[in-house]
Each structure stands twice: as C-alpha cells, then as structure tokens.
Amino acid sequence: MMFFRILFLFLSLALGVVAQNSPAKKLRDIGYRGIWFELNQQFEFGDKYSGGLGTYTAKHRPLAVHAAEVGMTFFVYGGTTAVEDKHLLCMIGAYDHATDEVLRPTVVHDKAGVIDPHDNPSLLIDSAGHLWVFVSGRGRTRLGFKYRSVRPFDISVFERVTEEEMTYPQPWLQSDGSMLHFFTKYTGVRELYFETSANGIKWSADTKLAGIRESGDERGGHYQVSSSNGEKVGTFFNRHPNGVVDQRTDLYYVESIDHGGNWQTAAGDAVEVPLTEVTSSARVYDFASKGKNVYLKDMAFDESGYPVGLYVTSGGHEPGPINAPREFRITRWDGHGWQTSIVAPTGHNYDMGSLYLEGDVWTVVVPTGLGPQIHGTGGEIEIHRSTDCGDSWALERVVTRDSPRNHGYVRRPEYAADPFWYFWADGDPDKFGMSRLYIGDSEGRYQTLPYSMSTDRVELGLKRPVE
Numbered sequence: 001m002m003f004f005r006i007l008f009l010f011l012s013l014a015l016g017v018v019a020q021n022s023p024a025k026k027l028r029d030i031g032y033r034g035i036w037f038e039l040n041q042q043f044e045f046g047d048k049y050s051g052g053l054g055t056y057t058a059k060h061r062p063l064a065v066h067a068a069e070v071g072m073t074f075f076v077y078g079g080t081t082a083v084e085d086k087h088l089l090c091m092i093g094a095y096d097h098a099t100d101e102v103l104r105p106t107v108v109h110d111k112a113g114v115i116d117p118h119d120n121p122s123l124l125i126d127s128a129g130h131l132w133v134f135v136s137g138r139g140r141t142r143l144g145f146k147y148r149s150v151r152p153f154d155i156s157v158f159e160r161v162t163e164e165e166m167t168y169p170q171p172w173l174q175s176d177g178s179m180l181h182f183f184t185k186y187t188g189v190r191e192l193y194f195e196t197s198a199n200g201i202k203w204s205a206d207t208k209l210a211g212i213r214e215s216g217d218e219r220g221g222h223y224q225v226s227s228s229n230g231e232k233v234g235t236f237f238n239r240h241p242n243g244v245v246d247q248r249t250d251l252y253y254v255e256s257i258d259h260g261g262n263w264q265t266a267a268g269d270a271v272e273v274p275l276t277e278v279t280s281s282a283r284v285y286d287f288a289s290k291g292k293n294v295y296l297k298d299m300a301f302d303e304s305g306y307p308v309g310l311y312v313t314s315g316g317h318e319p320g321p322i323n324a325p326r327e328f329r330i331t332r333w334d335g336h337g338w339q340t341s342i343v344a345p346t347g348h349n350y351d352m353g354s355l356y357l358e359g360d361v362w363t364v365v366v367p368t369g370l371g372p373q374i375h376g377t378g379g380e381i382e383i384h385r386s387t388d389c390g391d392s393w394a395l396e397r398v399v400t401r402d403s404p405r406n407h408g409y410v411r412r413p414e415y416a417a418d419p420f421w422y423f424w425a426d427g428d429p430d431k432f433g434m435s436r437l438y439i440g441d442s443e444g445r446y447q448t449l450p451y452s453m454s455t456d457r458v459e460l461g462l463k464r465p466v467e
Helices: 002-015
Strands: 036-038 050-052 064-067 072-080 088-096 101-103 106-110 121-125 131-135 144-149 158-164 167-173 179-186 190-197 207-210 213-215 224-228 233-239 249-256 283-285 293-301 307-314 326-333 338-346 354-358 361-369 380-386 394-398 406-411 422-427 437-440 446-448 457-459
Touching (some): 050 406, 064 121, 072 121, 106 131, 121 167, 167 224, 207 249, 233 293, 233 307, 249 293, 293 354, 307 354, 338 361, 361 394
Antiparallel strands (some): 036 050, 050 422, 064 072, 088 101, 088 106, 101 457, 121 131, 167 179, 224 233, 233 249, 249 283, 293 307, 307 326, 326 338, 354 361, 422 437, 437 446
C-alpha cells in the first residue's frame, strides 16, 4: 500500500496537480482565467444571471483564507482553459503579502465536460496548514470531491480524500481543530445538511438541518450562507415555497456552540433539527407577507459574537426594472432583537458583495454602481461604510469606473488582510467572452490578476505608493 502511495505522490509531483483528466500539460502558461456562464433563462431584460462567474456562488464559502503564519492569502475559483472555452477547472491560487506576488495557480480538479460554475470549489485551511478544497457537485447527477494538499501551505499538489454527494460546500474550522461542513442535498428540492470531522479524513453521517414543508408532504427547499468564529457556527437561510427557487423568501437563522451537537436561535432558545415548519423561533423576518424575494450574500459575527447577515431583497426573479426596488440589506442581532437596515439600492438580484465587521465600523463591498451592461449581473464595485454598527450607511468610495465588462461576486477572505481584502471576476453578461480576476484593498485600490503566466510568480504592484 505504501509503495502505491509513494508512486502516486511521485506522479502527482511530476504533473503538479492531482486531478482526473488533468489538463496541466497543455496549460503551461495558465494564469487567472475566470469561467463565463449563462443560466439560459431568458427574459425581456436578459438572462436570469450570466457573465464572469469564477467567484460564484454566494453559497460556496469561504473562497479565500488569509494564513498569517506564512503571510499568504490562498483562494479558489472557477477557471477555464482559454478565453474561447467554457471548460470548468477548479483552481487554487495564492498571494504572497511579503513580495506582492501571485503564484501560478494549480488545477485541483478538472471538471471535464462541465461548463457550470455551480461546481466551483470552496476552501478550508486546517490547524496543520493543509489546504482543503471542497469541489461542489450538482445534486445527484454530479458528485462532489474533497481534496487535501500534500504539504502545508502549498498549492502545488493535492490528493483526493472523498467523492460524495454535496452541493454548495461551506466548510469551517473550529477552535479545537475539528471541521463542520454545511452543504446541500437535492432530495427533489434543495435541503440543508451538515457533517463534522475531527481531521477531515473520517466524517460523521450527514445530518439534515432544514427541510421546511409548506403544507402536507410538499417540501420547500433552502439556500444558506454560514460562518464561524471558531467557537460557534451559524447560518442564515431562506425558504422556497413549494420547492420553487424563484419564489425564495423569508429569513431564518440558527447556530451551534457545540460543533453541531445542538442548535439554537440567536437568543439562545433551543431548536430541534431538521427544521420543518414555516413559522418557528428560527424565523428572523417574514418577507413572504411583504411579497419580497430574499437573495443571501454573506454573514459574519460581530465583536460580541452576534450574527449579521447581508442579502438583497426584490420583487421577483426576473431581471430588469419590473422587480425594483432591489436593496442590499443587513439584519443583525443586537442581544435583544433583530435590527434591519438598508445599505444601498442595486440593480440585479445576483449582485453579490461581502461584509466586514471591525468594531463599530462596518463595510460592504458590492457592485452597486451602474455597469456597462446595465440590466446584467454585477456592475461597478463600490465601498459602503457604517460607523454605527450598521444603523446607517453611506457610499464611501467608488472602486471601478468606466469598465468594459460588469464586475461581480465580490468575495471576502477569512481573516482578510490588505492588500488582498477582496477579490472578484468580471464578464459581459450579454455575450460570451473573457473573464478576468481582480484583488482589491480596503482603500479601493485594485489590480488585475495575470491571465497568462510564463513564470511561477508575478508581482502585482498593489503595495507600491500611490502616485
């Protein structure tokens, strides 16, 4: 057995990647190339969502983690082989904060025959520094995979650990070194599950977290965004009335302080899982009665350990003015009740941003600016800030201007550190083409990542003084 493991590792090092159908040999110049995708649900004002979706979906998280021990930010994304291709590659890259360089990215898994970024990866770094890449599947038709880096803090070689049913992976490291992984199963509808592991190798049985039923035997389905502060995990989720994802509505929240053993509301009231009732103590806000859809974007815990959720509300699933107003909102627990405020209006249901909580100063980085493809996914990136823990918001800075393609799916690294404070992809939602990736800092400076790389490292210039 040891002989075959050594042989496997030798071959992996030779290729620089462990993946089925590896395209490594024909991609000697590979750089940061985002995948372009359209759902192909067309309406008067365009596709339901489309464009550069390398950092899609909001339900894949985290996509990046800053490792202070080595001064690097590691990040995963959905890549592709070339600008004229829609061939999905599950990629990992790294940014070296000391040298201001990005490393040549690695293909962790080649999704040969798949063009859909629903199969994009998520990332976890364990207590020993090993990088875990959770490659999403798509329901029961395409399975997901867990990969582990052979060496700590090294993106060059990965080994496959599992192949299983999981969609929308959201893995979190706990303070004791264990892992808790939120994910979705397709059981005719989308239902929420979680699993736990002491080391990432052996996992618990899948436990259903939520499968709310509208009435009788009709199942609803859910999307979620989760987070962890090491001591607790929490998740905000919506519901799909009668399983119809285009009617996603309402806002729920539950958390666990014992690594998934028991679940409770933000107020500390115990809840039994799986949740099956529309009305329960876990429901934060009844948006259904207001005729509002809910599109979840991000969540984090504040200094008191209270949950804060970022999401968009709108009048329905079709793009264009028919379902305006669309609004970025935050809902936060203040120790006594839930408080909600509007951050900014936005133009599309799938405008995706990230939330940062630093004392009383809270920030969202979102594509709320009008982009060149005005009714499409994304826009121009803007920074909105609050100095009163989210009670009021103001536009502080415009990041991108006069762009040729919409920017979207702005993602926050765990433990984010400048100048890699967020990253995203661009793309034209109206026509197939190139998608570039970018990283930006808290002051709104940003840099395009190299689309092709002939060397192992490329300096970005983010740490140079502003001229």
